[in-house]
Amino acid sequence: MLDLVLANLTSPIVLFFALGLAAALARSDLAVPEAVAKALALYLMMAIGFKGGASVAGHGVDARLIGAVVAGALLSFSIPWIAFQILQRTTRLPKLDAAAVAAHYGSISIVTFVAASESVRLSGLVAEGYLVAVAAVMEAPAILTALWLAQSARKAAGRGADGDDAEPQGALLREILLNGSIVLLAGAFLIGWITGDRGLEIVSPFLVAPFQGVLCLFLLDMGLVAGRGLRSGWRELKGPVLAFGLYMPLVGASLAALVSLPLGLSAGGTALLITLAASASYIAVPAAMRLALPEARPAIYLTLSLGVTFPFNLTLGIPLYIALAEALP
Amino acid sequence: MLDLVLANLTSPIVLFFALGLAAALARSDLAVPEAVAKALALYLMMAIGFKGGASVAGHGVDARLIGAVVAGALLSFSIPWIAFQILQRTTRLPKLDAAAVAAHYGSISIVTFVAASESVRLSGLVAEGYLVAVAAVMEAPAILTALWLAQSARKAAGRGADGDDAEPQGALLREILLNGSIVLLAGAFLIGWITGDRGLEIVSPFLVAPFQGVLCLFLLDMGLVAGRGLRSGWRELKGPVLAFGLYMPLVGASLAALVSLPLGLSAGGTALLITLAASASYIAVPAAMRLALPEARPAIYLTLSLGVTFPFNLTLGIPLYIALAEALP
Amino acid sequence: MLDLVLANLTSPIVLFFALGLAAALARSDLAVPEAVAKALALYLMMAIGFKGGASVAGHGVDARLIGAVVAGALLSFSIPWIAFQILQRTTRLPKLDAAAVAAHYGSISIVTFVAASESVRLSGLVAEGYLVAVAAVMEAPAILTALWLAQSARKAAGRGADGDDAEPQGALLREILLNGSIVLLAGAFLIGWITGDRGLEIVSPFLVAPFQGVLCLFLLDMGLVAGRGLRSGWRELKGPVLAFGLYMPLVGASLAALVSLPLGLSAGGTALLITLAASASYIAVPAAMRLALPEARPAIYLTLSLGVTFPFNLTLGIPLYIALAEALP
Amino acid sequence: MTHDETPAAAGRPRLETYAKKRLDIIVEAPIMNRLLDLLDRLAVTGYTVVPALAGRGREGSWRRAGLVSDAGQMVLVICVLDESRVPDVLEPVYKLLSRQIGVVTVSDVSVIRREHF
C-alpha cells in the first residue's frame, strides 16, 4: 500500500493540485478565469457521464447495478444524519452550520471519484462503469436530509417551518435537482447509454484521450481555490471542526464498506463506492446551501470540504480505500 | 431514408442539443459561460475553414468550384426576396421584421452545414471540400438583399432613405463584411489552402480529431440558448410565423436543388448545397440586423432561426436533403 | 536560409498571426474573449514547462545545464542595461520609459521560444530540453536591472529612492517573482521533471498532441492584440524608437551567440538561447512594470514588444538565429 | 432636486431629463434568479445585471477567479425606476434578501426617454 500512496502522491494530478495550493498560499496572482474553470467542470461532467453511460450500454442493466444505485442513495441519505450527530457532540457549530456541513459529506465529489478511478486502474483493478450512475444518484439525497435536519433545528428553536418569506419547498426541490452539474452528468450518462460504443468512438478524441491532462489543469485550479479558501477561512476552523474534516471521510468509508458487502461488486467497484461515500461535495451542495440554508456560513463548509477533506482523500484517502476494498471478502 | 432519420436522431450531436433544450425548458441553471461559447464558435469556424481550404489545396480550382460559388451567392441574394414575399402574404409581421427574418434564411448556419457533412459521410457519400468556400460566400449577400427590402419599405412609408441619423451605407457594409465569424471562416480557409496537407497535419490533432466532441458541447449550448429563447419568445410566434420556420427551409432546399442541376456536383456536395440554402443564420446575421435594422425584433428572428428552423434541419431536414440530392439526376 | 524563411512565413502559426493582425488593422470585430486568451496562455506555459521538465528527467542534470542557466540569467541581467544605453543615446524617451522598454528586451517571449523550437525541429536540428528552464530563469532578472536603472534615474532627478508612497521593495519583488506565468512555467517544469516519461504519457494527448493547433489560435489572438495596439499606439512610435524594436533583437542575439560559445550546446540549443535573448516579453514584464514603474507608458513598451519585435522575430528573426547558430563553431 | 415628472434640469434648454431612482442590489449569484423573478412579478420596467469579480463583506472575502461553484459569488443588479415605485419594490426585495448576504443602495439619477420607466 505504501507503493500506492507514493505513486499517488507523485501523480501529475496530485502534483498540479499541490502547485495550485502552494501558489495560492504564497499569494501568487496565478488564476484560472472563472469561465474557464466552469468550462472545465462542464467537460469533466460530460466526459464522466458519457463514459459511464457507454460502459453500461456495453454491459447491460442487471440486479447488481440496481443494488449499487439503491445502496448509493441510502448512503447519501444516511451519512448526513451521522455527520450531524457527530458535529453536535464534538463541535460548537450552530445547528444550521452543522446541517450544511453534513450535506456536503453525504453528497459526493466527482473529481475525487475520477482520481480514484485512475488509481484503481493503476492498481490493476477493474471497476463497473455504472458507478457513474451511482455517483449521480448520490449527489442530491444528502441535501434533503440536511434540509430536514435544519427544519427540525428551526422548529426546536421555535422559528416556524422555515419562515413565511421562504421559497415554497417544491420550488426549492426543483432548483436543487435541476442544478446544472447534476443535469449534465445524468444527461451525458443517458446519451452515452443510448449511443454506446458508436457514440463513444465519435467523442473519444475529445472526451477520453485528453481527459487526464484536462484533469491536471482542473486540479491546478482546485488547488488555487482551496489555497485561497484556506488562507481566508483558516481561522474559522477550530480544532474539532478541522478534525472532523479528516476523520469523517473514514466514517463514510467504513459505512460504505459495510453496505457494499452484499452487493457483489468487484474490488475496483467497491473501492469507488467507498470513495464516493468518503468524499465531500464542493460544487452542487454549496450552491444548494446558499439557496436553502443561507444562514449557514460558506467559509466553514467550503473550506472544510475543499481545503481539508478533498486534499486528504486525494493523497491518503484513495490508496486507503483501495486497500480496504481489496481486504474485504 | 427512415434509417438515416433514426441514425440522425440518435447521434450524440442531436442528443446533446436535445439535452440542452430540455434543460433550458425545465429551467435548469445549466449554462455554458459566454466566453466559452464564443471560443467554441471560433474553434468551429477555424476548423471548418481550415479543412475546407486544405481540401481545395488538394483538388485544385476548377470550373465546378467557381460555378458552385456563384450559385451559392445567387441563392443567398435571392432567397431573402422570396422569403419576404411569403412573409408579406402569409403573416402580419411588420415589413422591417419580415426583412430581418428574410435575411436569416438567405444566409447560412455553419453548424447545420457541419452536421450535414457528418451525415453525408455516414451515408457513404463524399462531398467537395470547397463547399466551405460556398458557405463563406453565402453568409453576407442575404444581408444586402434584406437591407434593400427594408429601404424600399421605409421609402414606401415615407421615412426617407434611412433617416439622417443613420450610419453611412459604406460604413455599415464594412461592419457587416468584417464580422468576426466571416473573417475567421474565410481566413482559415485561405490558410488551409496555402498550407495544404502539411498544414493540416500540424493542426489536425487540435482541429480535426476532437472536432465532433467539441461540436457536441457546442450543440449542448445551442440547445440551452434555443430553449431559453423558446421559453421567452414563444408567445411572439403566431401560427403562420411558426409555420414559416418549418416550410421555408424546404423552399430554400427546392430552389437549391434546381440550381444545383447544371453544377455537376457529387451527390454529397449537392446535399450540402441544399442544406446551406435550407439553413438559417444565427450568428452573423443577428449581429448585422442589430446594426442595420434595429427596429426589427430579435425575439422574432432569433427564436425562429434558432428555436424552430435549426432543430427542424438538425433532425428531419438533413436526412431529407440527402435523400433529395441522391434522387436528383 | 531563404528556404527556411519561406517555410517559416507560410507556417500556419505565422499565417494565423497575420490573419489576426490584418483583421485588427481592418477593424473587424473578430475577438478572442479575455478568459479564453488567458486559458490559452496557461495552457502554453503548462505544456512548455511540463515537456521541458520531462526532457530533463530523461537526460539528467549536468554541468552544461547549469552553465546554460547561469548564462541565461547573466544575459537577462545585462541586456536591459545595454538597451537602456542605446535608448538614451538614440531616442528622446524619458528615462523611466526607457528603463521599462529595456526590461522587456532583457526578459523573454515564451511564444517566440516555442515558434523557434518548431523551426529548429523542422530544420532537422535537436535542442536540449532544459532550455525551458533557461527560459524560466530569464523571465525576471531583467526586471530587477530595469528597476535599478529607474531608481538611479529617479535619484539623479532628485526624487528620492522611489517616493515614500511606494510599496516596500521586498513586497514588490515578491509580486514580480510570484507572477502567475512564472509560477506556472516553473511549477509545470518541476512536475514534468518529477513525473518524467510516465507523467508525459498521461498528459500528452492534452499537452503535446494538440499543442501546435492551440498555438495557432493563440497567435491569431496575438495578431489581433498586436494589430489593435499598432492602430492606437502607432503615433507614439517615432522613427528611432521603431528602429530600436527591429535592431535590438539582433543586439541581444549577437550577445547570446558570444555567450553560447563556451557552453557546449547543440546547434539547436544555441539557436534557442539566441532566440530567448532576442525576444521581448509581453506577459510577465508589462504586468510588473505597471506595478513598479507606473509612470512608464504601456502604449510604448507594449506596442514595441508585441507590435514590432514579436512579428519581426516570428518571420525573419528565427530563421536568422538558426542560421547564426549553425554558423557558430 | 425635483422628484416629480417635470424636467429635472431647468438650466438645460436642449434635451429634457426626468428625475428617477436607481437601485443597486448586490446579491449572491445563486439567489439572482429568485430576485429577477421577483422583479418581474413586481413589474419593474427593466433591470440590468452586471457580474462582480471579487468582494468583501462581513462574511469575509471572495474572488471569482477559478470558483467552480456559483456559491458565494455576487452579481450587481441595476434597476432604474420611478420614485413612486421605490417603496413597493424595496419592501419585497428586502424581504427576499433578509436571510441572504448582500447590499441594497438607492440613488438619484436623471434619465432621458421618460417612456422607459
Next chain:
Amino acid sequence: MTHDETPAAAGRPRLETYAKKRLDIIVEAPIMNRLLDLLDRLAVTGYTVVPALAGRGREGSWRRAGLVSDAGQMVLVICVLDESRVPDVLEPVYKLLSRQIGVVTVSDVSVIRREHF
C-alpha cells in the same frame, strides 16, 4: 449642491473634491463600437465599459450565458464629465441610440483629481 469648479465638500478639510456628472449608458454590444467612436469624436476625456450579464426591458429579457452572437447583449458605458459638457454629449448620444434599445442615466458625483475631466 455645487456644480461649479469650487470644491464640493466644504466640510472636508483634507482632500478637495469637485462636482461632476456621471453618464451611465446601457447599450447593445453590437452598437458599442459606434457609441465609443462617437464619444471619441465628442472628445470626452474618458469612459469605461462594463459588461452586463443579463437584463430585461420592454423588448423582453436576455442572458449572456452561452449566447454565441453579440446580438441582444448589453454593455454599460460609464462616462464622468463636467456638467458643462453634458448637453453637448447627451444630444448626439440620444440621437445615435434613438432607434436602438437602451437606457441613459445622468447622476451627480464628486471627483478628486480635477485635471482628469
Next chain:
Amino acid sequence: MTHDETPAAAGRPRLETYAKKRLDIIVEAPIMNRLLDLLDRLAVTGYTVVPALAGRGREGSWRRAGLVSDAGQMVLVICVLDESRVPDVLEPVYKLLSRQIGVVTVSDVSVIRREHF
C-alpha cells in the same frame, strides 16, 4: 439631503433608509490587490469589484478582449461607506493611486440595513 444617521426619506413610511456615500474607484488590474489590501487595512466594511471591458482615458484606449497580460486593464471597485469615513479612506486611496492611471468618484446613496456599513 441628510447625511446623518436619521432615515433619509421622510416621505416613505414603510422602510427606513440611511444616507451613505459610494466610492467608485476605476483602477488598473495589476494594482487591484494593493488597493484591496489597503481597503482591508482601512477597515471599510465591504467592497465589490466589477470587471471593465474597455475604456479610454488620457493614456489612450484599451480593450479587454484577447489581452493576455493584465497590464493596462481596469476594474471598478465599489465601496459603500459612511460619510464620516470618506476622508480617512480617500486620502490613502488617493496616495496609492497618485502615480497610477485611474479615476475616483464619490456619490450619495441611501441604504437599507444600516448595520452593514
